[in-house]
Amino acid sequence: MQNQFLLQRGCRELELFPHIIEFAFKKINTIQFDSLKKESSEFLRIYYIVDGRFDWVINEEQYILYPGDLAIIFPGQRFGAEKNFLDIGTVSWIHLELQKKEYPDQLFMGTWSRLTDSECRTIGRILSVNNSPVLSRIKEAGIIFQTMQSEFINQEIGFSARINQLIDELIILIMRQLSKQNTSRRDFPQTFMKLEQALRENLSHQWTVEEMAVLVGLGTTAFSEKVKSFTGFSPLNYLINIRISEAIKMLKRPNINVTDIALDTGFYSSQHFATTFKKLTGYTPSEFRKKNIPDN
Amino acid sequence: MDCIITIEIGTGAIRVAAFDLTGTMLGSAKGAYPTFHAKPDFSEQDPEQIFITMLYILKNFLNEKIHPKKYSVVCLCFSSAMHSVLPIDKNGVPLGNAIAWSDNRAKKEADDLKNMDLGKILYKATGTPIHPMSPLNKITWLKNNDQARFAATRKFLSIKTYILQQLTGEYLIDYSVASATGLLNIHTLKWEPDALKHAGITEDKLPELVPVFYSPSKLKKEYQHSLGLPDKTKIIIGSSDGCMATLGAGVYGEGKATVTLEESGAVRVIGKEVLQDEKQRLFNYLLTEGNYVSGGPTNNAGSVFEWYAMQFGDFKKAFDLENCMELLIDEAGKVPVGSGGLIFLPYLQGERAPIWNANAKGVYFGLNIKHEQRHMIRATIEGILYAIYSIGKTLEEHRQIKSLSVNGTYASFPFWTQMMADIFDKPVHIKQGPGSDSVAFGSFLLSATEIGLYKNLEEAAETVELPDSFIPKQQHHTIYMKHFAIFERLITKLSGEFESIAELQQDS
Numbered sequence: 001m002q003n004q005f006l007l008q009r010g011c012r013e014l015e016l017f018p019h020i021i022e023f024a025f026k027k028i029n030t031i032q033f034d035s036l037k038k039e040s041s042e043f044l045r046i047y048y049i050v051d052g053r054f055d056w057v058i059n060e061e062q063y064i065l066y067p068g069d070l071a072i073i074f075p076g077q078r079f080g081a082e083k084n085f086l087d088i089g090t091v092s093w094i095h096l097e098l099q100k101k102e103y104p105d106q107l108f109m110g111t112w113s114r115l116t117d118s119e120c121r122t123i124g125r126i127l128s129v130n131n132s133p134v135l136s137r138i139k140e141a142g143i144i145f146q147t148m149q150s151e152f153i154n155q156e157i158g159f160s161a162r163i164n165q166l167i168d169e170l171i172i173l174i175m176r177q178l179s180k181q182n183t184s185r186r187d188f189p190q191t192f193m194k195l196e197q198a199l200r201e202n203l204s205h206q207w208t209v210e211e212m213a214v215l216v217g218l219g220t221t222a223f224s225e226k227v228k229s230f231t232g233f234s235p236l237n238y239l240i241n242i243r244i245s246e247a248i249k250m251l252k253r254p255n256i257n258v259t260d261i262a263l264d265t266g267f268y269s270s271q272h273f274a275t276t277f278k279k280l281t282g283y284t285p286s287e288f289r290k291k292n293i294p295d296n
Numbered sequence: 297m298d299c300i301i302t303i304e305i306g307t308g309a310i311r312v313a314a315f316d317l318t319g320t321m322l323g324s325a326k327g328a329y330p331t332f333h334a335k336p337d338f339s340e341q342d343p344e345q346i347f348i349t350m351l352y353i354l355k356n357f358l359n360e361k362i363h364p365k366k367y368s369v370v371c372l373c374f375s376s377a378m379h380s381v382l383p384i385d386k387n388g389v390p391l392g393n394a395i396a397w398s399d400n401r402a403k404k405e406a407d408d409l410k411n412m413d414l415g416k417i418l419y420k421a422t423g424t425p426i427h428p429m430s431p432l433n434k435i436t437w438l439k440n441n442d443q444a445r446f447a448a449t450r451k452f453l454s455i456k457t458y459i460l461q462q463l464t465g466e467y468l469i470d471y472s473v474a475s476a477t478g479l480l481n482i483h484t485l486k487w488e489p490d491a492l493k494h495a496g497i498t499e500d501k502l503p504e505l506v507p508v509f510y511s512p513s514k515l516k517k518e519y520q521h522s523l524g525l526p527d528k529t530k531i532i533i534g535s536s537d538g539c540m541a542t543l544g545a546g547v548y549g550e551g552k553a554t555v556t557l558e559e560s561g562a563v564r565v566i567g568k569e570v571l572q573d574e575k576q577r578l579f580n581y582l583l584t585e586g587n588y589v590s591g592g593p594t595n596n597a598g599s600v601f602e603w604y605a606m607q608f609g610d611f612k613k614a615f616d617l618e619n620c621m622e623l624l625i626d627e628a629g630k631v632p633v634g635s636g637g638l639i640f641l642p643y644l645q646g647e648r649a650p651i652w653n654a655n656a657k658g659v660y661f662g663l664n665i666k667h668e669q670r671h672m673i674r675a676t677i678e679g680i681l682y683a684i685y686s687i688g689k690t691l692e693e694h695r696q697i698k699s700l701s702v703n704g705t706y707a708s709f710p711f712w713t714q715m716m717a718d719i720f721d722k723p724v725h726i727k728q729g730p731g732s733d734s735v736a737f738g739s740f741l742l743s744a745t746e747i748g749l750y751k752n753l754e755e756a757a758e759t760v761e762l763p764d765s766f767i768p769k770q771q772h773h774t775i776y777m778k779h780f781a782i783f784e785r786l787i788t789k790l791s792g793e794f795e796s797i798a799e800l801q802q803d804s
Contacts, residue, residue: 196330281518282519
């Protein structure tokens, strides 16, 4: 395998891959100043350490990476080497351009990827709440990088499909690993508190069970069972519980209108809010408000 | 067929259960809510979330288990955790979250009061040990540290008061829950003027006092509709979880005590007299007029074993925490009584009864080169139960105890229950299977008495059957007592060091 391999947008090999900005496998024998300056970019950047020790800064935090470690840098995050140059060693990386998105924490791969829109939303959510951009000892990622490189070099039949598949696979691997890091089998109550906090911080979001499960690093079925046995509720019912509790607090403050309350607490519409609220409490939201706040 | 529904507003969850009139449990359901810790000493809960969780669970339970079978609900009986404080404003809207029983913010207020003569007088009058848990000190804390909230407060409620007010419109507190506030004179059954004065409030800032059998007005129409309950459904205000657990365990009259083993634990007796403990080590809560539930609580029961499992358990084999704890207990069973001379003081979270020392810490004492992990497991369980035993011993200075009944999550491990029988040298009874939740069963007995099925609570309590008994083994007791003697001496000898290490830990 070649020791220096660098593809950049515009080169012939990347003609079929407009979403790949850069792909590299690089062995660093001598230090070159400014070879890795701290800067932010609009791309998703993934780095894998084959060999050596690297002092990097990601999103203003310092990290030391060793062989087998992987760093994932979300678009907009600042990243670079502590001393602005690549240390001695061997690194693979890929920079990917994602589709323009409506909200900063959303992320869409593009038509080349087989990940569904809802999976992409979930991935965006994991990345936005994730505060450890470095995964340690993730050797499978190294194998994926190697395979991609040989596909680029050999260009056998089906190589473009294969490379896109490998990128999907790399992203899936990273996501599963990240979400596993968030859970601890030892302490579901604590894990659940973190989830509860994430739900409350973004109550207006249309949470799906898949998204919640991924946040705590469990499969959907196992997650639903755990939540049910821990709280007595299905995940979505637990969420509705929080929504209505928060809505009640707002209803008791006279200056917020009912539609705003409905949307702020994650109901589709004031109608949806009213129906759910009445079913549980017997009151419509406005009746409830009238009973609880005397005219002033 | 008629049925009685009990609703427990517990530390972390609502538990709903239904019983037929013979006391057979027809079904149960629970719904959990979180405790928030905005600061390390703070433990708060969202009153609206508790209310909605209660409503949701109750409604689903009725729809799934009660209405389809055409049961007719005679009454709903409530019980709740003690010591909660919820300030509300002039419109009845909560001023922030409820302060839960486990909240420790009022440490300084409690210490100050304990050192005053007033502290002794108030303990005698109210039966509640002077401790940050008691609403007396929590309200004093609000007065000293959150003046805006204190000034805006129309009433200081208990969480049960709030839930019942939402359902019925009335602000009420039963004598049981009130007797755990540190504000009620348990002899005169009136709010204690000196306590109110100390907290800076007047009587009108507190809910109206009523007996545990009291029925407030009907459910509001809207809730009758949403729950599908008729207008005639009776509401019974009920008591506290601690009092109900004691009643539900059949502990009434001479010679009986109950041990609760959850995250925290307690040893309790019921009697006609207040236990006046000179060292203020025991609480006395009112069950009904002239009947007191007395005892002592520990901070360090299941929570300490859970800590051990999380730190040292083998999660490669175990699929979750419970399974991990079971494996640990199996290991502990392979070690002889006394853990090869290894002794554990379980005071990881300071301790309440009987030593009442917030700075007490955990200690493994007597480690030698032959000790293995399994000795440490066993020593940990023995230490937790020595602490429970030390509460029992304190109670025995006032009351004779001939047998124990045990309830709570950890009671379901036979290893623990047998060890308790051996350490106490008394037979231990336990109720297993459906209907073994003694808080719910206590509430059933209270309701059944109120609707005339029993003459009084004493008669009701006698119906409690406790089939499974653990008989103490004399030779084990002898060994345990040799270790317990060292356990007790260690506490005394280390008291100075507890202070010093607490200071160091405070700084780090």
